[in-house]
Amino acid sequence: MKKQLPLLIGFLAGSFAIAEFYIPAGIVRDIQSKLLEFASVLAAAAFVLGGINVIQVNLPIILHRRPDWQYKVVLMLGAAAMLLAGIEWHSLAAAPAPTQVTERPTGTTALAISASRDDAELSVDNKPFVPLGSGWREPVAPGAHNVAVRIPQPGYSAIAMPITVRAGMELTLRVPVRMLWGPSGRVYTWMYDHVFGPCNATMFALLSFFIASAAFRAFRARNLDAALLLGAAIIIMLGRVPIGRAIAGWLPALSDWIIDIPNNAGRRAIMMGAAIGAVATSLRVILGLERSHLGRD
Amino acid sequence: MAARNALLGFLERFDRRWIFLAMGLAIVLPLLYPLGLPADPSPMVKAVFYAIDDLPAGSTVLVSVDVDPASRPELEPFFHAAVRHLKKKGCKLVFLTLWYQAPPLVEHWIKDDVESASFPGDRPYRSGEDYVWLGFREGKAVVIAGIGQDLAATFNGQDAAGTPFAELPVLRGFARLADFPLIVLVSAGAPGAKEYVQLVQSRYNLKIVAASTAVSLTDLTPYYQSGQLLGLAGGMVDTAEYEILVARFLGLDPKEGVGAKALDVLNIGHLVVIFAIVLGNVIYFAGRRR
């Protein structure tokens, strides 16, 4: 149960995935499609499990006041804030008020639109969006039109609807706009734009400084191999940016040649070797010869 | 001997924070005082341009936007330029992503470029009629294999807003990847261009163009050379070159693009790294020779 059954499940799933490639029958494709869906759900659940595990690991540090416990409080507050902002609270509330559409005879055929917020934007008949302000009114031709109202900031409801304006009538639309919650919501997107995004990008930006430091302290042309590596790197770095052309007209061409010819020669060799290795390793996993992913007893 | 030891000791004691400072200046100063050196589009980037330009007007194109906030400088200019290029050709667009970091970014970009008029003569696209945002699915290779067979099964037959596929005119007749005349990949890493080529390009004979980060460029050039990728724009330089091609195509000023502005930093930054390599080697070998 603990070892043999998982290996059997793995063998069946892997064998089916291999065989499906060669069997064009519809039922086989349908089963494969289902298996792929199941794997996608499991992958998502694994992320949720990982997130919960991080919280499980950090909570005891706070409770037992271990070193740096204050930072773990920040971590937990950040997680809680994002989780709460990510729940679609607006779907639990009452259904939103619909767009009010009224019509009155005025002698001229016109369209008047207003929204519950001054910063809304309007597009009529697929024209570019314009600020709606306190309201918009213009004569239009009788017949069908398209109206779209949105807020420039993310996280608010938007409408896009076809309307029909009858000759001699003024059609008035009052569009209610409400703030949304959840993954497309106002607060969630704000936290993504101003906390997650800058932090994620800056963490990776640190690498540019470390690569310069490593270039000075560690990259030595100790032998012919290293000299070739560094020489090629310098040519690529100069040749692929405009300053390379300013230094020497042939640098860009040489850099392109290095990428097209020796780089591709080596890459193809590595690719072919890696492909053979991947096939061998995958077969070992499917046949149960490779069991490290199942852990120890 | 003493001089040799001094030189080698200098290398060991040298505070790397001076390098960090030099790098910081190399990044900031070109943004404040641009050089404005012109960039010349390479054949690989021109191939991307022509792959999109050769599309019949009104074609439906799938765009897989697999990015994160860190890859924005290298890939966001390509996305904006590609969407403008496709909109100019009147193409309908189907967006999806395989990266969990991407959805808010993609929604911003869709709002800025797809749902707005982003160049003279452009019009806002309508969701469902002109474009659809399918959203994110986890699973990496499994999702790519899944959409190769059946788009509806992978996305539960609905777009990111929950609208059923049957109510989306833009998806009529497009059930799997092979139905799209072109697939545009905006790919920051794995899963991305490499996985698409491995899992579905050869199997379903797909036409794919890709934009990738510079780190992935040398891994993907064999696929371009073999024709598995019709075009490849790798890194900020190629992205800026594509931006220039599209700006000329639309009659806009090529120097106004974000990619073009960022090129100056690469010019100086590369010189700093090369200087660091050369200086480190000179001091090292001088120390060894003595």
Added chain:
Amino acid sequence: MHTLPWFDVVGFWIGIFLTFAILSYLYKDNPFYKLAEHLFVGVSIGYVITQQYYNVIKPNLLERLAPAHWTDALRPSVYWIPLVLVALLFARMVSRRIAWLGRYPLAFVVALYAGIQINAVAESDLAEQITVSTRSPIVPKKDVNDPATTVRDLASLPGFTPAVAEKVVAARVAGRRYGSVDELADTPGLTSAQRQDLRDAIADFHGLAAQAAVEPGHHDGFAIASRIFLLIGLCASLVYFYFSAPQTGALGKVARFGVYVLMVGFGASFGSTVQGRLALAVGRAMDVLDKDKSPELAAQIHGPAVSIASIVVILVGIVVWEKVYLPRHPRP
């Protein structure tokens, strides 16, 4: 351009502050960096969980299981399988003694991925690459006078842009016949910059003269030599990875050449990696200096001023931490 709500302006300021807090790690690990790091990790956890739930678990599992009527709740569904597998995955959170139940979903996923990979890499990374490696190395020059040579064919040549290619094709359609590659620069309608680009591109062995001709039957010698070099380099690199025989003698020499080819490739990778890493920093620099925003937006955010203020606050904070706090609270 609309006026940004104060909430969003403060958001931009927070983003700038967090950027410099993380960059302060370049000086040394400090409380500002730790604060930003932990905040980022916490927000990431909440972000990942909500994204996975709303984008995958809810539509692809819960909505598929949701019954239209309560009497359907117990009707067997194939989606009970992933539900059970997810439950088994979470067994380790209940008790370590039943953590082994998580092996079932793990075995399924790992083996499925392995099965998909086998055919995929064999076809794309092995078969296709062998096919392209064994194609003919003969590369004909592009005949500019041939009606079958399209704008796209010409645009890929050195010195050409799509606009130049269109003018050359237009001249050809109008009846012009080029007597030599040098005459391309005399095509009517070209600007002086375009003419100069074409003249500059006429290099001997790799430029326009090598890749273009004015009559059929000519070949690009440099490209042919390059393709042969690529094939030799590929074979030598593959020999290097062959470990079933000792790499001595002739085999050793071929393997050594393969190493040289690989080293040049790794150097190209390193050069591209430097470019990629720099690009990461460029994005942050443009963001904090407002170089990627419209002037109206930049005027509301005042990025450079906020950047300076953030740097001052962090610098003062680090000095106080080093000079006042650390001496009183020495680390064990």
